[in-house]
Amino acid sequence: MTESAPSALTSAVSVRDLTFSFASGDPILNNLSLDVERGERVALLGPNGAGKTTLSLHLNGIHEIQAGSVSIGDLHVNEDNLAEVRRRVGMVFQDANDQLFMPTVREDVEFGPANLGLSPAERTERANEALEAVEATHLADRAPHHLSGGEKRRVAVATVLSMHPEMLVLDEPTSGLDPAGRRELADLLVTLHLTQLIITHDLPFALEICPRSVIISNGSVVADGKTADILADTDLLAAHRLELPFGFDARRAQ
Amino acid sequence: MSVPAAQFALHVPDGLLTPVVALATGVISIAVLAMALKQSGNELKDKQVPLAGLTAAFIFAGQMFNFPVAGGTSGHLLGGALAAVLLGPSMGAVVLGVVVLVQALVFADGGITALGINTLNMGIVTAFGGYALFVLLRKVFPASASGVVGATSLAAGFSVILAAMAFSIEWLFGASVPVPFDTVFGAMVGSHIAIGVGEAVISGLAISAVLAARPDLVYGARDLDRAQLADRRKVSGRVFAGGAIAVTLLMAVVVSQFASDSPDGLERVAEDNGLLGEVTDHTFSGGFFADYATSGVGNETLSLAVAGFSGAILTLLVGFGIVRTVAASRNSASS
């Protein structure tokens, strides 16, 4: 994408010159800028340690902004609007076990709405609606640790859908899923009419559900374009420790 | 097979001690845990719940796992002192308290009416007592990772003995059967010495592993800088266990001075302090201690027990004094 400075009206996420480092060590993010349009599904690719997860934690205000800026819609992320930022951006973490911490699925899906201060009746309604959206209504009273990997992932999505977010950020959503679970997740994500930023190493998955891909390496954006074009560029992929599965042809898959 | 005695101080069932002691320890436990909850809440803010929950799961899992003791027999960790060094005494006590509560309610381990006793012995005494010993030992040991490992190890070993002593003291107040205090004290402390060795070895080595991976997570080592944390001597399990056993034997000799069946040393302490006659005639002939721990036992034995306690406390105070003096002279020498 070459168009710079998209209009504030349509932009779902706008990251400007974001730089971040932990107390001791090299910067994880280095003058990173990225814009995501409303309703877009964007794959975030890149090697381990490139800064993908660190970036995602900024979108939700978990990491404090050290330099640069992050906007979610018309909101400049800062100390005072964290509650609203966290409602707008639904984070689905890499390990569903970290995300599902309440004794039952229903309580977990109601956790976010409860923090929003909704009444018990509204929470129940939100939970029912979110569980239905991920086809997990029958799991409502189960304990999260007794679910299969695929069920956990779908319920994890429900836990943020119940907050009525404007966008989803998913961190390696297909890791640890069996092929059927991965299929169900793909089918689910394309039905959700929300802006989605999907961090993944699963390139065929990115190709299937994300029209646009961004490669992050050493804390900066190094490529941004149509997923099919990026995945066809073997040299670019190799330069950033990415590789298509053996025998996979991105052009033909389209 | 696990060492049965390991569960003795751990999970007192209903009815072993009198209801009055059960109630009194319950009140003490609730008060101390409420304080500890507040304290750890102040330190950890909104991280308190997830971190306490996860470390409680860790301690629970740690108590399920056996470590080898000798020739195929095994014991398991109590974890109070270890938790206190890792998380601070307040959070350590909270975590152990939760584990004890869950064991009683969900696993029928330890009586429900004995919850106060078990929380006090296993959670509060091991965490706060263990941490107090740890702080004391840190003052004598070098300010390095090795010093932290050594102090943790000894404190963990002694914390088990402290739990056994706590049980004995509760027995003094609330025995349900006429077994004399000194018999209970000797048996409890004696049987827990072996458990203490295991606790010492496992806790020390576990702290050593945490110091290697994430030294910033060790509450008891927060005062050390990077260079000091890196000063971690490699010690083999054999040397470690050998050291622990040597210390324990030394300890056993000292303890037996106070609790042996023919306590010559004790008698002398009692006579020297003039306790033998006076104490039994006045203070304790009333109903202050449980009748069972005293009646049919003979006043002489009771006075010996009391003398033993005064002796033990005296020894601790003298020890504390020596430690402080040593630490002070070290500081002045180094400055």
Place this chain on the structure above:
Amino acid sequence: MSAGHTANLFIPGDSLLHRMAPEAKLVSVVLFVTAVALTPRQSVWSFAVDAVLVLVLLGIAGFRATQVIARLAVVLPFIAFAFLIPFIAGGEQTSVAGFNLSIEGLWGTWNVIAKAVLGTATSMILAGTTAVAALLRGMTRLRVPAVITSIIAFMFRYLDLIVGEMGRMRTAMTARGHDPRWLWQAKPIASSAGAMFVRSYERGERVHAAMTSRGFTGSMPELNTAKASGRDWALAAIPPLVAASGALAGVLLV
């Protein structure tokens, strides 16, 4: 891993006891065990009545006799201790098979065994018919502070994961020929315990991030809970009343 004494006792089912509101069960169990503990030891018939009641309830809960006996092994060290009492206790002596036994001590043995066995069996009824989630709801309704119930909830949520990880570490050690038999060979196990702590703590931090991203600011939300019915409380009152009558009869008659 022995873990015999920490095996989960819950028996899935739909008995009268399973359906009873958890707060009523908790109160009932505490009062019953307290009444048993207060029963004078000479009041043998009171204990017999209590024992019959406990046996019936164990049956309703769905325990098999073998399970009950195996579980009572928890108090074995105490029972062993109880059998030593007559030999070491003071007071009036009697002679049995050439041994001098204390009469007080014999009563003591009976007292410790009766109360410990009844107490453990009663705890089993609670544990066998109350799922952890229900127990936590009951505790909440009994005004146990949310911070305590939440810590317990987190503990259970992650216990299986941690035990699983420890088990895999153990397996990995065994697979490489580690078979410790003596304390000084325990270093790998102790080191793995240290590693386990670090992993648990780090998971705690990740869970905290997942909570924060859904708007958590320090207090756990109040859960939707239905209250115990009058019928539940009436049923729950029966065991404590029986035991209390026994205790009272013992005090008055013996």
